[in-house]
Amino acid sequence: MTAAADRQAPEACMLTVARGLQVLRAFRGERTPLSNAELVRRTGLPKASVSRFTSTLLQLGALRRVAGGRAFELGPAPAGIGVACLAERPLLEGARPLLQALADRLDLSVALGLRNQFDALYLDYRTGPTVRTLRMGVGSLLPMGSTAIGHALLWDRPPAERAALRDALCAQAGERGAAMARSIDASFAELEATGCCLVHGGFQHGAYAVARPLRLGARGSRVALSGGKVDLHVDLAAERRRIAPALLAAGEALERALAAVDEEP
């Protein structure tokens, strides 16, 4: 640590911290190893900067080298931060049994998430009895533009912010932008009419989910609840009839049960 670094201006300090955390976030909570080149592609940062950030993260135990290769994978340090973050969270602790009951009853993967940059971030994740390996987890990041939970979170923003976010997501999607816009608009219409939306195959081939926004706790924190699974031979209309009413009711039950909890998620 140098004296020069100690004198860094607040704006420069914030930019450096933001960039470093962006490198860690670029793993998107997944175990898949990434090379410096892939991290450059994902973050848009210069190669030399990424190299310094990965060196720093290696020394901190936040990344480790994959055996026999030049790639990196997430190390144990972020898990420690996650455990500390999730401890003593009355809203999440209160929600957990209701989420698990919903997952068990519908045999789905059920998630509670909030918006984080242009993604939906899972705060809790529960699976039904026959979901063996097709699992996400707490800390998973799902793209807002192509998932039911993302569309529900987007729809729940104030109108001006919602429109700006929708446009930004579609612009980022490049040639897939027009299809994304149609999918988001269809979800918005469905949310307006029924309170929830279904998205099929937007994020992962064969995956579908139904989601609804909700306000959690005395502070009305904006989160969304989703339930979904993977099935190549799904009858979507039947699944919508099965899942949507249960999800809407579970959301109302969550809001009621946690209305007095004066905390952020």
Next chain:
Amino acid sequence: MPSTPPPARAATVAPFARAMHLLMAFTPYQRWLDLPELQARAALPRATAMRIVQSLVALGYLQRSDCGRRYGLAPAVLALGCGAGAGTEVDAQAEARLRAFAVQHRLQLAVAARDRLDMEVRAAWCGPGACTAVRLHTGLRVALGRSPLGWALIGGLPAAERDYLLDQVDRRAPARSGGQRRSLHQALVQLERDGFCSGLAEDDGQTVVLAAPLPAGGGALQVLACAAPAARGTRSGIERALGPGLRALAASIGSAGRPPAAHA
């Protein structure tokens, strides 16, 4: 005594390292810390700690308590990879039995889990004399459709999940050969009949790999696999000698009710 120069270290980014130290200062037992506590835990001067804490608050990774004088981790830190490092915790009792099995049978033993369309070895043990040509080591990744590790996982899945993954395998490698399809089919038959499957390691053809589905906590599924040199005997002889024990070990560890081994 002459002083020894410190070992060369790769370039680090000091403000970012400090920010990480501040995030790592929190524990499950102390959700909120004030600035002096953070400063002490991260060993930083007060002004430096303040500047970085302010950056982390502005970026949404720290939040202020209601009184405004203490700080806590914000949910955004969960996006930094909290779930990925939590794969395959094998409890101490199970680990002792796995290690004993590897020692008793002088083989390599591994627990593997699926990551996308690969199987990844999450933990491995080596019996005496079995480490000379390591085939199963922590971090090893093999394609889901091309090794007993993947076949055992596929065989243990419900039909919808199995169909989905095989469809994904075909999409990734449309030219999946007739031989690969046949190997998978034979493995599924063997799993149904014997509770384990086997094959030769693809890279050397000299190592017999046996694998059995390993039920994990929370309904997740992993695989228990072992590797033995083909020089020990015929493949069917190795199967008879090791297969039933491997299947029984997987079943007993799997039914012991361990905590969820996949993501939190």
